[in-house]
Amino acid sequence: MPTYEYECEDCGAHLERFQRMSDDPLKTCPECGGSLRRLLGTGAGFIIKGAGAGSGASGATRCGRETTCCGRDTPCAQPPCDA
Numbered sequence: 001m002p003t004y005e006y007e008c009e010d011c012g013a014h015l016e017r018f019q020r021m022s023d024d025p026l027k028t029c030p031e032c033g034g035s036l037r038r039l040l041g042t043g044a045g046f047i048i049k050g051a052g053a054g055s056g057a058s059g060a061t062r063c064g065r066e067t068t069c070c071g072r073d074t075p076c077a078q079p080p081c082d083a
Contacts, residue, residue: 003019
């Protein structure tokens with residue numbers, strides 16, 4: 001469920017609510033009873049899971065470069081490289 005941010009047009013209070021996308025927006029401020037408006041969000045993050053996700057399966061090293069940061073031929077076990 002996404003988190004929606006609201007601002008009261010009367011008292012300026014800010015609040016966040018977990019709501020389904022199909023739920024109607026909140027209309028009344030719980031603090032003063034004034035009108036709420038839903039603010040534009042910054043988007044949602046996501047996590048890629050599964051085989052090959054972030055494992056260098058595309059041929060790149062762990063840091064996303066074609067060569068390692070320390071100059072080795074194979075990627076180090078974990079960054080930063082210990083040369």
